[in-house]
Amino acid sequence: xxxxxxxxxxxxxxxxxxxxxxxxxxxxxxxxxxxxxxxxxxxxxxxxxxxxxxxxxxxxxxxxxxxxxxxxxxxxxxxxxxxxxxxxxxxxxxxxxxxxxxxxxxxxxxxxxxxxxxxxxxxxxxxxxxxxxxxxxxxxxxxxxxxxxxxxxxxxxxxxxxxxxxxxxxxxxxxxxxxxxxxxxxxxxxxxxxxxxxxxxxxxxxxxxxxxxxxxxxxxxxxxxxxxxxxxxxxxxxxxxxxxxxxxxxxxxxxxxxxxxxxxxxxxxxxxxxxxxxxxxxxxxxxxxxxxxxxxxxxxxxxxxxxxxxxxxxxxxxxxxxxxxxxxxxxxxxxxxxxxxxxxxxxxxxxxxxxxxxxxxxxxxxxxxxxxxxxxxxxxxxxxxxxxxxxxxxxxxxxxxxx
Amino acid sequence: xxxxxxxxxxxxxxxxxxxxxxxxxxxxxxxxxxxxxxxxxxxxxxxxxxxxxxxxxxxxxxxxxxxxxxxxxxxxxxxxxxxxxxxxxxxxxxxxxxxxxxxxxxxxxxxxxxxxxxxxxxxxxxxxxxxxxxxxxxxxxxxxxxxxxxxxxxxxxxxxxxxxxxxxxxxxxxxxxxxxxxxxxxxxxxxxxxxxxxxxxxxxxxxxxxxxxxxxxxxxxxxxxxxxxxxxxxxxxxxxxxxxxxxxxxxxxxxxxxxxxxxxxxxxxxxxxxxxxxxxxxxxxxxxxxxxxxxxxxxxxxxxxxxxxxxxxxxxxxxxxxxxxxxxxxxxxxxxxxxxxxxxx
Numbered sequence: 001x002x003x004x005x006x007x008x009x010x011x012x013x014x015x016x017x018x019x020x021x022x023x024x025x026x027x028x029x030x031x032x033x034x035x036x037x038x039x040x041x042x043x044x045x046x047x048x049x050x051x052x053x054x055x056x057x058x059x060x061x062x063x064x065x066x067x068x069x070x071x072x073x074x075x076x077x078x079x080x081x082x083x084x085x086x087x088x089x090x091x092x093x094x095x096x097x098x099x100x101x102x103x104x105x106x107x108x109x110x111x112x113x114x115x116x117x118x119x120x121x122x123x124x125x126x127x128x129x130x131x132x133x134x135x136x137x138x139x140x141x142x143x144x145x146x147x148x149x150x151x152x153x154x155x156x157x158x159x160x161x162x163x164x165x166x167x168x169x170x171x172x173x174x175x176x177x178x179x180x181x182x183x184x185x186x187x188x189x190x191x192x193x194x195x196x197x198x199x200x201x202x203x204x205x206x207x208x209x210x211x212x213x214x215x216x217x218x219x220x221x222x223x224x225x226x227x228x229x230x231x232x233x234x235x236x237x238x239x240x241x242x243x244x245x246x247x248x249x250x251x252x253x254x255x256x257x258x259x260x261x262x263x264x265x266x267x268x269x270x271x272x273x274x275x276x277x278x279x280x281x282x283x284x285x286x287x288x289x290x291x292x293x294x295x296x297x298x299x300x301x302x303x304x305x306x307x308x309x310x311x312x313x314x315x316x317x318x319x320x321x322x323x324x325x326x327x328x329x330x331x332x333x334x335x336x337x338x339x340x341x342x343x344x345x346x347x348x349x350x351x352x353x354x355x356x357x358x359x360x361x362x363x364x365x366x367x368x369x370x371x372x373x374x375x376x377x378x379x380x381x382x383x384x385x386x387x388x389x390x391x392x393x394x395x396x397x398x399x400x401x402x403x
Numbered sequence: 404x405x406x407x408x409x410x411x412x413x414x415x416x417x418x419x420x421x422x423x424x425x426x427x428x429x430x431x432x433x434x435x436x437x438x439x440x441x442x443x444x445x446x447x448x449x450x451x452x453x454x455x456x457x458x459x460x461x462x463x464x465x466x467x468x469x470x471x472x473x474x475x476x477x478x479x480x481x482x483x484x485x486x487x488x489x490x491x492x493x494x495x496x497x498x499x500x501x502x503x504x505x506x507x508x509x510x511x512x513x514x515x516x517x518x519x520x521x522x523x524x525x526x527x528x529x530x531x532x533x534x535x536x537x538x539x540x541x542x543x544x545x546x547x548x549x550x551x552x553x554x555x556x557x558x559x560x561x562x563x564x565x566x567x568x569x570x571x572x573x574x575x576x577x578x579x580x581x582x583x584x585x586x587x588x589x590x591x592x593x594x595x596x597x598x599x600x601x602x603x604x605x606x607x608x609x610x611x612x613x614x615x616x617x618x619x620x621x622x623x624x625x626x627x628x629x630x631x632x633x634x635x636x637x638x639x640x641x642x643x644x645x646x647x648x649x650x651x652x653x654x655x656x657x658x659x660x661x662x663x664x665x666x667x668x669x670x671x672x673x674x675x676x677x678x679x680x681x682x683x684x685x686x687x688x689x690x691x692x693x694x695x696x697x698x699x700x701x702x703x704x705x706x707x708x709x710x711x712x713x714x715x716x717x718x719x720x721x722x723x724x725x726x727x728x729x730x731x732x733x734x735x736x737x738x739x740x741x742x743x744x745x746x747x748x
Contacts, residue, residue: 051699051700051703051705052696052699053700053705053706053707054707055705055706055707056448056705056706056707056709056710057707057710058453058687058691058707058710058711059691060456060687060691061450061452061453064452076703080699080702080703081674081695081699081702085674085675085695088675088677089677089693089695089696095695095696095699096696097691097692097696307477308477308480308481310481320450320451320452321450324451324490325451325490326488328477328481328488329444329488329489329490332443332444332474332477333443333444333445335443336442336443336470337442338442338443338445338447338448339447339448339706339709339710340445340446340447340448340449340450341445342706343448343449343450343453343706343710344450347450347452
C-alpha cells in the first residue's frame with residue numbers, strides 16, 4: 001500500500017525538517033531540523049541526559065563535541081526537582097544552562113521500565129514513587145503540562161507503552177489508547193509555536209496494528225513522528241520489519257524519530273530504512289562501565305590486555321580523550337576511585353556516536369551511502385558475510401547488498 | 404638543582420620564588436604555594452578539559468606513590484615518564500609517598516631514590532622536641548632539594564599543640580630550600596604554618612569539601628571596597644548564623660568534619676536558590692550554574708555534582724593562595740589572617 005498522506009489535514013502543520021539529500025537506493029535521508037534553539041543536522045543521535053545533566057560531562061564539553069540536541073526525561077524531572085522549580089529557573093534550558101535543543105520524553109517508557117510501580121488506566125499512568133511512596137498520576141494532560149513547563153523544543157505525547165515481548169489484546173488496547181492520548185496531548189498543548197509535539201506510533205510487533213496506528217496518527221497535525229514500542233526484548237528480525245513498515249507509511253517531509261536505538265549497527269541500518277533521529281542510553285551508560293566504543297565494536301578497558309596498550313582508544317577519533325590519553329592510562333584510572341575515568345569515556349563515546357552520524361550524513365549527501373554501509377559493516381564484522389542476518393536482510397530490503 | 408630565592412620575610416612568613424625547576428630547568432614557582440591534588444595521576448573528577456577551565460591551577464601537581472606504585476611495571480615499559488602517561492607533560496610533578504586523604508600512621512616514611520628527580524628530605528620526630536631537632540639538623544646536612552615536614556597532620560587540635568614544634572624545626576632549616584608540609588590544608592592551618600616558615604601545601608582540602616557535597620565560600624578578600632564589605636558582612640553573618648544551627652544538626656548526623664569555610668549544598672534551603680555558589684567567583688560553575696542546580700545534582704546523585712563542585716572548590720582555594728602571596732607582597736597578611744580567623748569559628 002502506498003504511503004497514505006492525507007493532504008487536507010496536514011497543510012497547516014509546521015514543517016520543521018528540510019530534506020537536503022536522499023539516497024537513490026535506500027530510504028536514507030540527510031536533512032536539517034529547524035528548531036527553536038537552532039538547526040540540527042540529520043540523521044542525528046541524541047545523547048540522553050535524563051535528570052538535567054549529561055552524566056558527568058559539562059554543558060560546555062557537550063557543546064564542544066558538536067551536540068546540538070539531547071534528551072531530558074519528564075517522569076524523573078517531574079518528580080525531582082519538579083516543574084514549578086524548573087519554570088522558575090527559566091525552563092529546563094535555563095536550569096541546566098544548555099543553549100541548544102532539548103527533547104523530553106513523556107514518561108511513557110517508565111511505564112515499561114518501572115512496570116512494578118505503575119498502573120495504567122484510560123485516565124493515565126499511576127506511579128508509586130520509589131523515593132517516598134507517594135502516588136502520582138501521569139495523564140496525557142499532566143505530561144504535556146510538565147513538558148510545557150520544561151520548555152523543551154520537542155515534546156513527546158504520552159503513549160500507552162507495552163513491552164515488545166507482550167502479546168495478545170493488551171497490545172491492541174495500548175495502540176488505540178495511544179491514539180486517544182495523542183489527541184488529548186494535542187488538545188492540552190499550550191505552546192505549539194514554541195514546542196513541537198511528536199506522535200509515537202505503537203502497535204507492538206503486529207503489522208496490522210502498526211498499520212492502523214500509522215494510518216490514524218498521520219491524520220493528526222503534528223510536526224514529527226516517533227516509532228515507539230520497539231528496542232525492547234523483541235528479535236531483531238521483528239524489529240527491523242516494524243521499522244521498515246513504519247517508515248514506508250510516514251510522510252517524507254516530517255522527521256522520523258526511532259526511540260531507544262543507539263548501537264552503531266542498528267543506527268546505520270535504520271538510517272537506511274528511513275529514520276532521521278535516534279536516542280539511547282547505551283553509549284553513555286556503557287562508558288560508566290569502562291567500555292569504549294570503536295569502529296570494530298568496543299574495548300573493555302578494565303581488562304588486563306589494555307594495561308600496557310599505549311595507543312589512544314581510536315587513532316582516528318578527534319575527541320579530547322583520544323587526543324590526550326592512552327588506553328593504558330584509562331585502564332589504570334578505571335581501577336581507581338577517581339570518577340574522571342568515567343568522564344573520559346563518556347566524552348569519547350558521545351564523540352563516537354556523533355562522528356558516526358556525521359559520517360553517515362556526509363555519505364548520503366555525497367551520494368555514496370551504500371558504499372559507506374559496506375565499509376562500515378566490513379570494519380565492524382570483518383567480512384560482509386559475518387554481518388548479522390537481520391541487518392543483511394534489512395539492508396537488502398531497501399536495495400543495499402553487502403558483497 | 405632547584406633553588407629558592409626569598410623576596411622577603413615578614414614575621415616568619417616567607418615570600419619567594421623557586422627557580423630551576425622542570426626538565427630543562429627553566430620553570431619557576433612562587434611561594435607560598437599549594438600543589439594540585441591528584442588521585443592516580445588525575446585531578447579528582449576532572450578531565451584535562453575541565454581542569455583547564457580552572458583559573459590559577461598550580462604549576463606543580465602532587466602525585467601519590469601509593470596510587471601509582473602498582474603501575475610501576477607499566478611505567479617502566481612506557482619509558483616516556485609519568486607526566487606524559489597521565490596526560491600532564493607540561494606540569495611540574497611532586498611525588499609524595501602517601502595520599503593525604505587516605506591516612507597512614509606517621510613515621511612510616513622511608514627515603515626512596517628516584518632518577519633525575521630532586522629528593523626531598525623528610526623531617527620526623529613525633530612530638531618529641533629533641534627528636535625533631537635532631538631530624539631537622541641531620542637532614543639539613545644532606546644534599547636534598549627541600550624538606551617535608553611530616554607528622555604534623557591530624558585533627559585541628561593536634562596541629563595546635565604541634566605548632567610550637569614546627570617553629571623550632573623550621574628554624575634549623577636552611578633559608579634557601581623550600582619547606583613542604585603534608586596533611587595540612589585548611590585555610591586557617593595554612594596561615595599558621597606559613598607564619599612558622601612553611602612554603603608549600605597540599606590541596607586536598609577542596610577535594611574533601613567536594614566529597615561531602617559542600618562548596619567553599621569563605622572570603623579571602625582582605626581589602627574589599629566599602630560597598631562590598633557591607634554586602635559581604637550581611638552575607639557572612641547570615642551564613643554564620645545558619646552554620647551554627649546546622650553544625651549542631653551535623654554532629655548528630657555524623658558529619659562533624661564540615662568546616663565553617665563552606666556551605667552544604669544538600670540543604671533544603673538551596674533548592675530554590677538561583678544565586679551562584681559564590682557571588683563574583685569567576686569559576687566555570689559560578690559563571691554557568693546556580694546553587695539550586697547543584698542541589699538538584701546532589702539530591703539525584705548525579706556525577707556532575709562532583710565535577711562542578713571540584714571546579715569551584717579548586718578555583719576558590721587557588722584564589723586563596725594567590726591572595727596570600729598578594730597580601731605578603733603588600734604587607735597585609737595580618738588583615739588576611741584576621742579575616743580567615745573570623746570565619747574559622
